[in-house]
Structure formats: structure tokens, C-alpha cells
Amino acid sequence: MTAVATRYDEIKALGVEVLSVSVDSVFVHKIWQEQELSRMVEGGVPYPMLSDQGGEIGTLYDVYNGSVNVRGRFLIDPDGVIQAMEVLTPPVERNVSELIRQLKAYQHVRETSEVMPFGWQPGKPTLKPGMGLAGKVWEVWKPENAF
């Protein structure tokens, strides 16, 4: 939550909006923001914090476990299509750097129809799919590029 808030400007600059969802009421969100989040991140969490008290939204996205929504993250493109999702059980949080990498990758795909090889990071070469590349990925993408 606060990791995304800390890098919100970077995410916003990509033209991406963030919505968080939990089963808490909007009043609990308010108190959490005032008591804790605003002390972790300057200005607190800048994006809308949604309330899903019956777990109905979580049920739609298959992340509601009967009492809470587990850690599900969905990347939705401008056509309303899910391009990526990641679901974790509660004890381990997600990685905001990976989120930003996926956003940049999918935006690049949408603009160019190029594809991203394994371990791709922004700034690394992308691949142009086609017959010419079949069997020759090894010539343009080395495993060490992934690290």
C-alpha cells in the first residue's frame, strides 16, 4: 500500500490510476490514513481506497476467502481487459518495482506490438515477432540480459 503510494508519481506519470480494495469501511480507511499511512508516506495514500464490506468485489475477482480479500493485483488496460494478475496469500506483500516493470512492458506492447523476452527490464531490447525471428531469439537476447 505505502510502497505504491511512495512511487505514485511515477505510476501516475505513466497515465495509470491505482484503486485499492479491502473489506474495511470507508471510515476505517479514513482513520488508517490519518493515524498511520500519513506517517509512513508524506501526504498519505494518494489514490482512492475502496470499501468492499461484503467481499462482493473480491468474489467477482476470485480473491475473497470468506473473511478478507487476499493480495490480488490486476493490471487493466484502456479497453478494460486484464493484462496481468498476481495473487498472493496475506503474509507476503507484492513488489511495486515489478508492477511498474509490467506496466511499462504492457504499454510498450500496446504501442508497438513488440514483445518482451524473459527478464526484460525497461531500456533493454524488445523483440519484433515474425518468421525472421523464429529460432533466432538466441542471437538477440542472451540469458545474461535478464540480470
Place this chain on the structure above:
Amino acid sequence: MQVGKEVPGFTAKAYHKGEIKEITLSDYRGQWVVLCFYPGDFTFV
């Protein structure tokens, strides 16, 4: 729920910058959205 498929729509109450708002997912059509579920406020991670 599958990648490559259209998302289910919803409307929900939200807390945003000191105010209570109503958020409808389809209002964000035309831009990228990250939808993040988490177990609860005041948890440790």
C-alpha cells in the same frame, strides 16, 4: 477471471483525500488501472 478477458465491472464507496466518493470501474475506460486487493487496514505488511 482470466488474463486477456474483460474485467467485471463494479461500483463501490471509497475514501479519497478526506472525502467519501463513489467509484465505478467503467469510468476509467480509456486509461490503465491497477486494482489492488489487500486483507485489511492496520495489518503489518
